[in-house]
Amino acid sequence: MSLGEFDFIERLLRPLSEGFPGALGLRDDAALIDVPSDRQLVVAKDALVSSIHFLPDDPADLVASKLLRVNLSDLAAMGAEPLAYLMVVARPADLPDPWLEDFVRGLERDQKAFGLHLVGGDTVSTSGPLVLALTVLGLVPRGEALRRDGARPGELVCVSGTVGDAALGLRILRGLAAPDELALPLIERYRTPQPRVALGRALRGLASSAIDVSDGLIADLGHILRASGVGARIEAAAVPLSAPARALPGARQSALCGGDDYELLFTLPAEREPVLAALSAQLELPLTVIGRTRAEPGLDVVDERGAPVRPARPGWRHF
Amino acid sequence: MSLGEFDFIERLLRPLSEGFPGALGLRDDAALIDVPSDRQLVVAKDALVSSIHFLPDDPADLVASKLLRVNLSDLAAMGAEPLAYLMVVARPADLPDPWLEDFVRGLERDQKAFGLHLVGGDTVSTSGPLVLALTVLGLVPRGEALRRDGARPGELVCVSGTVGDAALGLRILRGLAAPDELALPLIERYRTPQPRVALGRALRGLASSAIDVSDGLIADLGHILRASGVGARIEAAAVPLSAPARALPGARQSALCGGDDYELLFTLPAEREPVLAALSAQLELPLTVIGRTRAEPGLDVVDERGAPVRPARPGWRHF
Numbered sequence: 001m002s003l004g005e006f007d008f009i010e011r012l013l014r015p016l017s018e019g020f021p022g023a024l025g026l027r028d029d030a031a032l033i034d035v036p037s038d039r040q041l042v043v044a045k046d047a048l049v050s051s052i053h054f055l056p057d058d059p060a061d062l063v064a065s066k067l068l069r070v071n072l073s074d075l076a077a078m079g080a081e082p083l084a085y086l087m088v089v090a091r092p093a094d095l096p097d098p099w100l101e102d103f104v105r106g107l108e109r110d111q112k113a114f115g116l117h118l119v120g121g122d123t124v125s126t127s128g129p130l131v132l133a134l135t136v137l138g139l140v141p142r143g144e145a146l147r148r149d150g151a152r153p154g155e156l157v158c159v160s161g162t163v164g165d166a167a168l169g170l171r172i173l174r175g176l177a178a179p180d181e182l183a184l185p186l187i188e189r190y191r192t193p194q195p196r197v198a199l200g201r202a203l204r205g206l207a208s209s210a211i212d213v214s215d216g217l218i219a220d221l222g223h224i225l226r227a228s229g230v231g232a233r234i235e236a237a238a239v240p241l242s243a244p245a246r247a248l249p250g251a252r253q254s255a256l257c258g259g260d261d262y263e264l265l266f267t268l269p270a271e272r273e274p275v276l277a278a279l280s281a282q283l284e285l286p287l288t289v290i291g292r293t294r295a296e297p298g299l300d301v302v303d304e305r306g307a308p309v310r311p312a313r314p315g316w317r318h319f
Numbered sequence: 320m321s322l323g324e325f326d327f328i329e330r331l332l333r334p335l336s337e338g339f340p341g342a343l344g345l346r347d348d349a350a351l352i353d354v355p356s357d358r359q360l361v362v363a364k365d366a367l368v369s370s371i372h373f374l375p376d377d378p379a380d381l382v383a384s385k386l387l388r389v390n391l392s393d394l395a396a397m398g399a400e401p402l403a404y405l406m407v408v409a410r411p412a413d414l415p416d417p418w419l420e421d422f423v424r425g426l427e428r429d430q431k432a433f434g435l436h437l438v439g440g441d442t443v444s445t446s447g448p449l450v451l452a453l454t455v456l457g458l459v460p461r462g463e464a465l466r467r468d469g470a471r472p473g474e475l476v477c478v479s480g481t482v483g484d485a486a487l488g489l490r491i492l493r494g495l496a497a498p499d500e501l502a503l504p505l506i507e508r509y510r511t512p513q514p515r516v517a518l519g520r521a522l523r524g525l526a527s528s529a530i531d532v533s534d535g536l537i538a539d540l541g542h543i544l545r546a547s548g549v550g551a552r553i554e555a556a557a558v559p560l561s562a563p564a565r566a567l568p569g570a571r572q573s574a575l576c577g578g579d580d581y582e583l584l585f586t587l588p589a590e591r592e593p594v595l596a597a598l599s600a601q602l603e604l605p606l607t608v609i610g611r612t613r614a615e616p617g618l619d620v621v622d623e624r625g626a627p628v629r630p631a632r633p634g635w636r637h638f
Contacts, residue, residue: 029396030363037356044349045405077348086364128447
């Protein structure tokens with residue numbers, strides 16, 4: 001028997017709104033959000049479609065995590081603190097109730113971990129695959145949001161964590177052979193992104209620009225460079241790879257072009273370089289300088305000898 | 320040749336963000352929204368799925384209108400002023416480019432009419448039908464939002480405009496025979512809802528509760544009654560019908576149970592009844608008293624002789 005819209009909302013979704021009075025128990029036409037006068041609201045919206053952004057047999061709670069986290073990553077890239085979210089579930093008739101229950105369990109776990117609440121949304125049916133759309137709301141001190149257009153020539157180009165892991169994880173799920181001890185951590189990186197909310201917050205007032213790595217390192221750096229009107233040169237060998245990635249073929253290519261890592265890519269005035277080590281220690285997160293911005297437009301990726309590296313493709317396209 | 324994600328955003332969607340600096344030209348990870356300190360943010364999210372909420376051969380600009388307007392109706396029911404919106408388009412591969420161009424033209428026309436801007440969203444592909452999800456942001460003076468839970472016993476139950484038209488329009492689109500002069504205005508009501516934004520704004524500080532009629536008059540009044548902990552008795556004969564509706568079979572039933580009219584249903588302390596006529600004249604919109612709230616729970620619908628009217632079904636379910 002299929003869970004009707006009423007039961008889905010009343011029994012599964014409403015508890016996710018508890019503790020946020022402005023959600024009005026999901027029982028009103030809209031939610032009411034208080035924004036303190038020294039804050040700006042930050043709002044982003046990302047959607048996931050079954051078979052495109054996740055695999056139909058991915059565990060439901062991990063799909064929930066991914067949905068929430070790719071949106072939280074947008075807040076992180078703006079330096080914002082999570083506040084609330086709204087969600088649309090366009091549900092195929094054959095989606096089993098236990099899937100929805102596991103999905104909501106994943107939302108519950110992650111909204112506690114990241115400190116936000118469900119405040120509204122819509123549930124509809126579709127004859128096609130499951131479509132999940134989420135709008136996330138966050139707060140940032142007025143005028144302090146990290147943006148893509150603030151990079152200046154001569155700054156350091158930095159990236160958090162390691163990149164290329166998620167793309168390798170997806171390749172393994174699609175058939176690339178790898179022993180379990182390499183495969184599992186890479187699949188985990190693909191399925192459960194770690195939005196860098198604490199790093200985004202720490203970079204306010206420090207970084208001159210920031211973006212999350214969702215399309216791929218080169219593509220996302222391109223977004224910063226175009227928005228800021230500068231160019232850059234990055235060293236392929238400096239791009240941080242995880243140990244499991246290094247053991248597999250195509251790791252460097254994945255690091256440059258693979259999407260879905262959700263690390264933060266940011267630019268930092270060179271004189272602030274010393275804060276990187278302190279910040280890295282405090283957040284227990286590697287922060288690596290991979291290149292420099294310059295006045296001349298364009299992006300050069302070079303190897304150890306300074307020779308150009310030609311990536312196979314500029315990034316992911318999901319449309 | 321299909322419009323890629325980049326071109327869809329750059330060429331068609333970006334112009335919809337012009338004039339709203341916080342949209343950051345749709346080029347950043349998120350939008351920045353300023354909320355004045357004497358205002359609360361009001362946020363709602365509704366989705367439309369092809370073949371369920373609109374017909375695949377409905378004109379694309381009218382689908383855009385409907386998407387924006389059903390969301391604006393949620394703002395109207397809270398007494399909020401439109402500010403901005405975010406949109407997810409989950410697009411099937413066979414959706415032609417001219418459809419998207421017409422769709423964006425519809426958005427452009429309506430966002431000018433209602434005074435809001437596109438500030439973000441996501442475009443994805445799907446193997447299923449077109450799914451459109453919209454999040455609308457509005458502002459309301461702090462503490463003055465109209466809610467569903469404020470009705471008290473002995474108040475007037477009022478509705479704007481006429482109801483039942485949209486459900487009759489849908490029945491005509493699905494084959495109910497009707498001459499053009501009746502069919503066209505009813506189909507128009509189904510396809511192009513008129514969100515009662517000005518009425519919602521005027522009802523702040525007057526109405527004790529409000530909701531928009533999307534599920535059907537009885538179902539939506541039920542939402543107010545349950546949220547407020549009161550009951551009501553309404554007179555079926557008092558429910559306002561349009562001239563085209565009155566000429567068709569089943570108009571009364573459509574008025575009680577048909578959804579998608581997007582009129583406002585509200586409760587008003589009885590001593591404020593005189594404002595209805597003034598407000599109606601000012602807004603050029605009928606405002607009709609259809610019954611009274613009472614302490615005893617439940618909803619009675621009665622005919623001219625006081626005998627109970629039994630509606631066929633309690634409202635629309637789309638899930």
